[in-house]
Amino acid sequence: MVSLANPTRFLNLVDRIVPWLAAATLILVGTGLYLAFFVAPPDYQQGETVKIMFIHVPAAWLAMFGYMLIAVAALGTLIWRHPLADVAAKTAAPIGATFTFIALVTGSLWGKPMWGTYWVWDARLTSVLVLFLLYLGLLALWQAIEEPGRAGRAAAILALVGAVNVPIIHYSVVWWNTLHQPASVFRMGGPTIDPSLLAPLLVMALAFTLLFVLLHLISMRAEILRRRVRARQQTQIERAALVET
Amino acid sequence: MPDLGPHAAFIIAAYGVTFVVVAALTFFIVEDDRKQRRLLADFELRGIRRRSASTPAKPKGGTAEKPARKRGP
Numbered sequence: 001m002v003s004l005a006n007p008t009r010f011l012n013l014v015d016r017i018v019p020w021l022a023a024a025t026l027i028l029v030g031t032g033l034y035l036a037f038f039v040a041p042p043d044y045q046q047g048e049t050v051k052i053m054f055i056h057v058p059a060a061w062l063a064m065f066g067y068m069l070i071a072v073a074a075l076g077t078l079i080w081r082h083p084l085a086d087v088a089a090k091t092a093a094p095i096g097a098t099f100t101f102i103a104l105v106t107g108s109l110w111g112k113p114m115w116g117t118y119w120v121w122d123a124r125l126t127s128v129l130v131l132f133l134l135y136l137g138l139l140a141l142w143q144a145i146e147e148p149g150r151a152g153r154a155a156a157i158l159a160l161v162g163a164v165n166v167p168i169i170h171y172s173v174v175w176w177n178t179l180h181q182p183a184s185v186f187r188m189g190g191p192t193i194d195p196s197l198l199a200p201l202l203v204m205a206l207a208f209t210l211l212f213v214l215l216h217l218i219s220m221r222a223e224i225l226r227r228r229v230r231a232r233q234q235t236q237i238e239r240a241a242l243v244e245t
Numbered sequence: 246m247p248d249l250g251p252h253a254a255f256i257i258a259a260y261g262v263t264f265v266v267v268a269a270l271t272f273f274i275v276e277d278d279r280k281q282r283r284l285l286a287d288f289e290l291r292g293i294r295r296r297s298a299s300t301p302a303k304p305k306g307g308t309a310e311k312p313a314r315k316r317g318p
Contacts, residue, residue: 037247038247042250047250047251047252048247048248048249048250048252048253048256049250049252049255049256051249051256051260052255052256052259055259055260055263056259059263094270095270095274098266098267098270101266102262102263102266102267105259105262105263106259106262106263109255109256109258109259109262110255110259112255113252113255211267215270215271215274218274218275218278219274219277219278221278222274222277222278222280222281225278225281225282225284225285226277226281228285229281229284229285229288232285232288232293232294235293236288236293239293
Protein backbone atom coordinates (compact mmCIF):
# COMPACT_ATOMS: atom_id res chain seq x y z
CA MET A 1 0.00 0.00 0.00
CA VAL A 2 2.79 2.39 0.94
CA SER A 3 4.44 1.92 -2.48
CA LEU A 4 1.14 2.91 -4.13
CA ALA A 5 1.52 6.35 -2.55
CA ASN A 6 3.81 6.98 -5.50
CA PRO A 7 1.50 8.15 -8.33
CA THR A 8 3.79 6.69 -11.03
CA ARG A 9 3.63 3.22 -9.46
CA PHE A 10 -0.12 3.64 -8.99
CA LEU A 11 -0.54 4.55 -12.68
CA ASN A 12 1.44 1.46 -13.74
CA LEU A 13 -0.78 -0.72 -11.56
CA VAL A 14 -3.97 0.87 -12.95
CA ASP A 15 -2.75 0.30 -16.53
CA ARG A 16 -2.32 -3.39 -15.75
CA ILE A 17 -5.59 -3.85 -13.81
CA VAL A 18 -8.10 -1.90 -15.93
CA PRO A 19 -8.46 -4.34 -18.89
CA TRP A 20 -9.04 -7.31 -16.56
CA LEU A 21 -11.44 -5.36 -14.39
CA ALA A 22 -13.40 -4.18 -17.45
CA ALA A 23 -13.73 -7.77 -18.69
CA ALA A 24 -14.83 -9.04 -15.25
CA THR A 25 -17.36 -6.19 -14.96
CA LEU A 26 -18.88 -6.93 -18.39
CA ILE A 27 -19.18 -10.66 -17.60
CA LEU A 28 -20.78 -10.00 -14.21
CA VAL A 29 -23.22 -7.38 -15.56
CA GLY A 30 -24.25 -9.82 -18.32
CA THR A 31 -24.67 -12.67 -15.82
CA GLY A 32 -26.60 -10.44 -13.42
CA LEU A 33 -28.99 -9.20 -16.13
CA TYR A 34 -29.56 -12.78 -17.34
CA LEU A 35 -30.34 -13.94 -13.79
CA ALA A 36 -32.57 -10.91 -13.18
CA PHE A 37 -34.66 -11.24 -16.34
CA PHE A 38 -34.64 -14.96 -17.16
CA VAL A 39 -34.04 -16.85 -13.89
CA ALA A 40 -35.38 -14.82 -10.93
CA PRO A 41 -39.05 -15.53 -10.26
CA PRO A 42 -41.61 -12.75 -9.62
CA ASP A 43 -42.05 -11.86 -5.95
CA TYR A 44 -45.24 -13.22 -4.34
CA GLN A 45 -46.30 -9.68 -3.34
CA GLN A 46 -44.49 -7.30 -5.70
CA GLY A 47 -44.67 -9.38 -8.86
CA GLU A 48 -42.19 -8.47 -11.60
CA THR A 49 -41.46 -5.03 -10.11
CA VAL A 50 -39.00 -6.83 -7.82
CA LYS A 51 -36.64 -6.70 -10.82
CA ILE A 52 -36.10 -3.02 -10.01
CA MET A 53 -34.49 -4.19 -6.73
CA PHE A 54 -31.57 -5.67 -8.69
CA ILE A 55 -30.43 -2.18 -9.72
CA HIS A 56 -31.93 -0.05 -6.93
CA VAL A 57 -30.31 -1.84 -3.99
CA PRO A 58 -26.76 -2.10 -5.44
CA ALA A 59 -26.96 1.59 -6.47
CA ALA A 60 -28.02 2.55 -2.93
CA TRP A 61 -25.22 0.49 -1.37
CA LEU A 62 -22.66 2.11 -3.67
CA ALA A 63 -24.06 5.57 -2.95
CA MET A 64 -23.10 5.02 0.71
CA PHE A 65 -19.88 3.15 -0.14
CA GLY A 66 -18.79 6.06 -2.35
CA TYR A 67 -19.32 8.58 0.43
CA MET A 68 -17.49 6.42 3.00
CA LEU A 69 -14.61 6.13 0.53
CA ILE A 70 -14.53 9.94 0.27
CA ALA A 71 -14.62 10.26 4.08
CA VAL A 72 -11.70 7.82 4.52
CA ALA A 73 -9.81 9.63 1.74
CA ALA A 74 -10.56 12.91 3.55
CA LEU A 75 -8.78 11.53 6.61
CA GLY A 76 -5.90 10.58 4.32
CA THR A 77 -5.78 14.17 3.03
CA LEU A 78 -6.02 15.93 6.39
CA ILE A 79 -4.04 13.58 8.67
CA TRP A 80 -1.58 11.56 6.59
CA ARG A 81 -1.38 13.92 3.59
CA HIS A 82 -1.33 10.90 1.33
CA PRO A 83 -0.56 12.14 -2.21
CA LEU A 84 -3.40 10.12 -3.73
CA ALA A 85 -6.05 10.66 -1.03
CA ASP A 86 -7.28 13.95 -2.46
CA VAL A 87 -7.31 12.44 -5.97
CA ALA A 88 -9.31 9.43 -4.71
CA ALA A 89 -11.87 11.65 -2.97
CA LYS A 90 -12.33 14.07 -5.86
CA THR A 91 -12.82 11.33 -8.43
CA ALA A 92 -15.17 9.24 -6.26
CA ALA A 93 -17.63 12.14 -5.88
CA PRO A 94 -19.17 12.18 -9.40
CA ILE A 95 -19.39 8.38 -9.43
CA GLY A 96 -21.01 8.29 -6.00
CA ALA A 97 -23.40 11.09 -7.02
CA THR A 98 -24.38 9.11 -10.13
CA PHE A 99 -25.16 5.97 -8.12
CA THR A 100 -27.12 8.06 -5.59
CA PHE A 101 -29.12 9.57 -8.47
CA ILE A 102 -29.81 6.06 -9.83
CA ALA A 103 -30.93 4.89 -6.36
CA LEU A 104 -33.31 7.86 -6.06
CA VAL A 105 -34.81 7.51 -9.56
CA THR A 106 -35.18 3.72 -9.51
CA GLY A 107 -36.59 3.95 -5.98
CA SER A 108 -39.23 6.40 -7.20
CA LEU A 109 -40.07 4.18 -10.17
CA TRP A 110 -40.40 1.21 -7.79
CA GLY A 111 -42.37 3.24 -5.26
CA LYS A 112 -45.12 4.36 -7.63
CA PRO A 113 -46.57 0.89 -8.39
CA MET A 114 -45.88 -0.44 -4.85
CA TRP A 115 -46.68 2.54 -2.58
CA GLY A 116 -48.87 4.53 -4.95
CA THR A 117 -46.48 7.51 -4.94
CA TYR A 118 -43.15 8.45 -6.53
CA TRP A 119 -41.93 10.27 -3.44
CA VAL A 120 -42.62 10.59 0.26
CA TRP A 121 -40.63 12.64 2.76
CA ASP A 122 -39.79 9.71 5.02
CA ALA A 123 -36.45 9.35 6.82
CA ARG A 124 -34.78 6.94 4.36
CA LEU A 125 -35.71 8.80 1.18
CA THR A 126 -34.95 12.22 2.66
CA SER A 127 -31.56 11.17 4.06
CA VAL A 128 -30.56 9.72 0.66
CA LEU A 129 -31.62 12.99 -0.98
CA VAL A 130 -29.40 14.82 1.56
CA LEU A 131 -26.55 12.47 0.54
CA PHE A 132 -27.08 13.45 -3.10
CA LEU A 133 -27.00 17.14 -2.15
CA LEU A 134 -23.78 16.55 -0.17
CA TYR A 135 -22.21 14.99 -3.26
CA LEU A 136 -23.28 18.03 -5.32
CA GLY A 137 -21.85 20.33 -2.65
CA LEU A 138 -18.50 18.53 -2.77
CA LEU A 139 -18.42 18.73 -6.56
CA ALA A 140 -19.21 22.46 -6.44
CA LEU A 141 -16.48 23.04 -3.84
CA TRP A 142 -13.84 21.29 -5.98
CA GLN A 143 -14.94 23.41 -8.95
CA ALA A 144 -14.93 26.65 -6.96
CA ILE A 145 -11.31 26.49 -5.71
CA GLU A 146 -8.72 26.42 -8.45
CA GLU A 147 -5.66 25.24 -6.51
CA PRO A 148 -6.08 21.43 -6.06
CA GLY A 149 -4.40 21.28 -2.62
CA ARG A 150 -6.63 23.95 -1.07
CA ALA A 151 -9.74 22.55 -2.75
CA GLY A 152 -8.86 19.07 -1.45
CA ARG A 153 -8.50 20.25 2.16
CA ALA A 154 -11.76 22.26 2.08
CA ALA A 155 -13.64 19.35 0.50
CA ALA A 156 -12.16 16.93 3.04
CA ILE A 157 -13.63 18.95 5.92
CA LEU A 158 -17.07 19.06 4.26
CA ALA A 159 -16.84 15.32 3.50
CA LEU A 160 -16.08 14.45 7.13
CA VAL A 161 -18.93 16.64 8.43
CA GLY A 162 -21.32 15.04 5.93
CA ALA A 163 -20.21 11.51 6.84
CA VAL A 164 -22.58 11.64 9.83
CA ASN A 165 -25.40 11.21 7.28
CA VAL A 166 -24.28 7.69 6.27
CA PRO A 167 -25.23 5.91 9.54
CA ILE A 168 -28.42 8.01 9.58
CA ILE A 169 -29.31 6.57 6.14
CA HIS A 170 -28.51 3.03 7.28
CA TYR A 171 -30.45 3.16 10.55
CA SER A 172 -33.25 5.48 9.37
CA VAL A 173 -35.57 2.51 8.80
CA VAL A 174 -34.90 1.32 12.38
CA TRP A 175 -35.00 4.65 14.22
CA TRP A 176 -38.11 6.06 12.50
CA ASN A 177 -41.38 4.67 11.21
CA THR A 178 -40.78 4.80 7.46
CA LEU A 179 -42.65 3.73 4.33
CA HIS A 180 -39.36 2.26 3.11
CA GLN A 181 -38.91 -1.37 4.14
CA PRO A 182 -36.28 -2.29 6.77
CA ALA A 183 -32.96 -3.95 5.91
CA SER A 184 -33.48 -7.40 4.39
CA VAL A 185 -29.96 -8.48 3.37
CA PHE A 186 -27.40 -7.19 5.91
CA ARG A 187 -29.25 -7.82 9.18
CA MET A 188 -28.94 -9.79 12.39
CA GLY A 189 -30.32 -13.27 11.78
CA GLY A 190 -29.38 -13.31 8.08
CA PRO A 191 -31.16 -12.19 4.90
CA THR A 192 -34.95 -12.44 4.68
CA ILE A 193 -34.94 -12.57 0.87
CA ASP A 194 -35.56 -15.90 -0.84
CA PRO A 195 -32.31 -17.33 -2.31
CA SER A 196 -33.84 -17.25 -5.82
CA LEU A 197 -33.96 -13.44 -5.57
CA LEU A 198 -30.90 -13.02 -3.34
CA ALA A 199 -28.49 -14.68 -5.82
CA PRO A 200 -29.19 -12.24 -8.73
CA LEU A 201 -29.12 -9.35 -6.27
CA LEU A 202 -25.67 -10.29 -4.99
CA VAL A 203 -24.34 -10.85 -8.53
CA MET A 204 -25.64 -7.42 -9.59
CA ALA A 205 -24.20 -5.87 -6.42
CA LEU A 206 -20.79 -7.34 -7.22
CA ALA A 207 -21.11 -6.18 -10.86
CA PHE A 208 -22.00 -2.62 -9.77
CA THR A 209 -19.12 -2.63 -7.26
CA LEU A 210 -16.62 -3.68 -9.93
CA LEU A 211 -18.05 -1.00 -12.24
CA PHE A 212 -17.58 1.60 -9.49
CA VAL A 213 -13.98 0.50 -8.85
CA LEU A 214 -13.22 0.40 -12.59
CA LEU A 215 -14.59 3.90 -13.23
CA HIS A 216 -12.87 5.20 -10.11
CA LEU A 217 -9.47 3.85 -11.15
CA ILE A 218 -9.78 5.32 -14.68
CA SER A 219 -10.96 8.61 -13.22
CA MET A 220 -8.06 8.69 -10.73
CA ARG A 221 -5.62 8.06 -13.58
CA ALA A 222 -7.18 10.95 -15.54
CA GLU A 223 -6.96 13.26 -12.52
CA ILE A 224 -3.27 12.43 -11.91
CA LEU A 225 -2.55 13.08 -15.59
CA ARG A 226 -4.56 16.34 -15.44
CA ARG A 227 -2.33 17.55 -12.57
CA ARG A 228 0.78 16.62 -14.54
CA VAL A 229 -0.58 18.50 -17.56
CA ARG A 230 -1.23 21.47 -15.27
CA ALA A 231 2.36 21.31 -13.95
CA ARG A 232 3.71 21.30 -17.50
CA GLN A 233 1.50 24.25 -18.47
CA GLN A 234 2.99 26.06 -15.48
CA THR A 235 6.51 25.16 -16.65
CA GLN A 236 5.65 26.42 -20.13
CA ILE A 237 4.42 29.74 -18.73
CA GLU A 238 7.57 30.09 -16.58
CA ARG A 239 9.80 29.39 -19.60
CA ALA A 240 7.89 31.91 -21.72
CA ALA A 241 8.30 34.53 -18.95
CA LEU A 242 12.07 33.80 -18.77
CA VAL A 243 12.43 34.23 -22.54
CA GLU A 244 10.60 37.55 -22.43
CA THR A 245 12.88 38.87 -19.66
CA MET B 246 -37.93 -10.79 -23.39
CA PRO B 247 -39.99 -12.17 -20.50
CA ASP B 248 -43.45 -10.85 -19.70
CA LEU B 249 -42.92 -8.02 -17.19
CA GLY B 250 -46.54 -7.80 -16.11
CA PRO B 251 -48.76 -4.74 -15.68
CA HIS B 252 -45.91 -2.53 -14.37
CA ALA B 253 -43.54 -3.21 -17.27
CA ALA B 254 -43.20 0.52 -18.03
CA PHE B 255 -41.75 1.20 -14.55
CA ILE B 256 -39.27 -1.69 -14.85
CA ILE B 257 -38.14 -0.66 -18.34
CA ALA B 258 -37.86 2.99 -17.27
CA ALA B 259 -35.73 2.04 -14.23
CA TYR B 260 -33.31 -0.08 -16.28
CA GLY B 261 -33.35 2.48 -19.12
CA VAL B 262 -32.44 5.41 -16.87
CA THR B 263 -29.71 3.35 -15.20
CA PHE B 264 -28.24 2.32 -18.56
CA VAL B 265 -28.26 5.87 -19.97
CA VAL B 266 -26.78 7.45 -16.82
CA VAL B 267 -24.05 4.79 -16.40
CA ALA B 268 -23.21 4.96 -20.13
CA ALA B 269 -22.93 8.76 -19.98
CA LEU B 270 -20.71 8.61 -16.85
CA THR B 271 -18.48 5.96 -18.45
CA PHE B 272 -18.21 7.99 -21.66
CA PHE B 273 -17.21 11.19 -19.83
CA ILE B 274 -14.64 9.41 -17.63
CA VAL B 275 -13.03 7.46 -20.49
CA GLU B 276 -13.05 10.53 -22.75
CA ASP B 277 -11.44 12.67 -20.01
CA ASP B 278 -8.76 9.99 -19.50
CA ARG B 279 -8.01 9.98 -23.25
CA LYS B 280 -7.91 13.79 -23.38
CA GLN B 281 -5.40 14.02 -20.52
CA ARG B 282 -3.22 11.32 -22.15
CA ARG B 283 -3.26 13.26 -25.44
CA LEU B 284 -2.36 16.54 -23.73
CA LEU B 285 0.47 14.91 -21.77
CA ALA B 286 1.82 13.20 -24.89
CA ASP B 287 1.76 16.56 -26.66
CA PHE B 288 3.87 18.14 -23.89
CA GLU B 289 6.32 15.20 -24.05
CA LEU B 290 6.64 15.67 -27.84
CA ARG B 291 7.45 19.36 -27.33
CA GLY B 292 10.09 18.41 -24.74
CA ILE B 293 8.24 19.89 -21.78
CA ARG B 294 8.75 17.39 -18.97
CA ARG B 295 8.49 17.25 -15.21
CA ARG B 296 11.35 19.08 -13.52
CA SER B 297 12.31 15.82 -11.78
CA ALA B 298 12.57 14.09 -15.16
CA SER B 299 15.16 16.58 -16.36
CA THR B 300 17.42 16.12 -13.31
CA PRO B 301 19.86 13.20 -13.64
CA ALA B 302 18.82 10.11 -11.65
CA LYS B 303 21.24 8.30 -9.36
CA PRO B 304 22.58 5.07 -10.88
CA LYS B 305 21.27 2.66 -8.20
CA GLY B 306 18.63 3.08 -5.48
CA GLY B 307 18.27 6.66 -6.61
CA THR B 308 15.61 9.07 -5.43
CA ALA B 309 14.56 10.29 -8.85
CA GLU B 310 10.86 10.04 -7.99
CA LYS B 311 11.01 11.73 -4.59
CA PRO B 312 10.89 15.34 -5.83
CA ALA B 313 7.74 14.50 -7.80
CA ARG B 314 6.05 13.15 -4.66
CA LYS B 315 6.70 16.36 -2.77
CA ARG B 316 4.79 18.33 -5.37
CA GLY B 317 1.90 15.87 -5.42
CA PRO B 318 0.68 13.73 -8.29
